[in-house]
Amino acid sequence: MTEANLKSHISNLKSKHVIIVAGGSGTRMQAAVPKQFLLINGLPVLMHTMLAFHNSGVNLDIVLVLHPDFHEYWHQLCKKHSFSIPHLLVAGGETRFHSVKNGLNSIHGDEQTLIAVHDAVRPLTSAFVIQTSYNHAGEHGNAVTAVKSRDSVRRGTTDKSVSLLRDEIYLVQTPQTFKAGLLRKAYEQAFSPNFTDDASVVEQTGIDIQLTEGSHENIKITFPEDIAIAELLLRKKATV
Numbered sequence: 573m574t575e576a577n578l579k580s581h582i583s584n585l586k587s588k589h590v591i592i593v594a595g596g597s598g599t600r601m602q603a604a605v606p607k608q609f610l611l612i613n614g615l616p617v618l619m620h621t622m623l624a625f626h627n628s629g630v631n632l633d634i635v636l637v638l639h640p641d642f643h644e645y646w647h648q649l650c651k652k653h654s655f656s657i658p659h660l661l662v663a664g665g666e667t668r669f670h671s672v673k674n675g676l677n678s679i680h681g682d683e684q685t686l687i688a689v690h691d692a693v694r695p696l697t698s699a700f701v702i703q704t705s706y707n708h709a710g711e712h713g714n715a716v717t718a719v720k721s722r723d724s725v726r727r728g729t730t731d732k733s734v735s736l737l738r739d740e741i742y743l744v745q746t747p748q749t750f751k752a753g754l755l756r757k758a759y760e761q762a763f764s765p766n767f768t769d770d771a772s773v774v775e776q777t778g779i780d781i782q783l784t785e786g787s788h789e790n791i792k793i794t795f796p797e798d799i800a801i802a803e804l805l806l807r808k809k810a811t812v
């Protein structure tokens with residue numbers, strides 16, 4: 573066994589979980605139901621996301637975080653779509669931070685357990701991105717999926733701005749995967765509005781964030797046009 577294979581084998585021995593956060597209300601989408609329930613190619617966004625993890629080749633347990641008002645609706649959707657991927661359903665919180673925290677409290681593994689956090693509204697995440705995230709977190713303690721900016725970037729205001737070195741700009745996605753010990757410690761902190769993702773919570777405890785390769789196709793469904801884009805990308809994926 574090569575050193576790389578051995579490392580990967582060891583990280584395979586750790587128990588693995590994913591917290592899929594679906595507790596948001598989708599205000600920017602302005603749809604009749606939260607965007608995680610909108611259909612892409614006939615199936616709710618959230619089901620595509622859960623299928624991506626279930627079929628990723630990683631043996632993992634799924635925790636689904638949903639606002640309590642939508643638990644019954646979710647059960648009905650599962651029946652309607654004959655959706656039977658095993659998962660634990662947990663109540664969502666006031667913000668993404670609180671939803672992740674609720675999901676985290678439902679996982680009882682030891683400190684080495686690997687926990688990925690993933691947006692329910694990123695249904696196009698590839699098996700490669702998911703596997704890379706768990707493997708890297710197993711070796712280095714954390715792995716935050718990101719892509720390099722394709723556009724030039726400036727910082728400032730419309731009147732005064734400076735160009736930034738594009739090669740040093742990363743756009744952050746999910747999954748973001750951590751050893752349970754350090755994720756739990758991070759989520760003991762008081763909430764701050766600056767916590768826009770899990771990396772920003774964990775880095776406050778002094779941990780260096782590790783970036784791993786994401787994909788420009790791993791989009792987050794946020795605005796109405798994203799549904800049409802996701803449909804196209806999913807069709808493309810199905811034909812590859």
Ligand SMILES: Nc1ccn([C@@H]2O[C@H](COP(=O)(O)OP(=O)(O)OP(=O)(O)O)[C@@H](O)[C@H]2O)c(=O)n1
Nearest residue numbers: 593594595596597598599600666667668671692
């Ligand atoms: N209280 C919250 C808020 C957000 N999320 C989840 O965090 C992810 C990323 O959030 P975002 O795209 O901002 O979703 P919403 O908060 O639903 O959208 P908006 O900001 O437009 O209202 C989504 O999967 C969302 O469901 C969550 O679990 N609990």
Ligand SMILES: C[C@](O)(CO)[C@H](O)COP(=O)(O)O
Nearest residue numbers: 668691744745746768769792
């Ligand atoms: C977690 C995230 O998807 C990483 O890009 C992002 O920070 C969520 O941001 P939002 O403002 O809640 O959409």
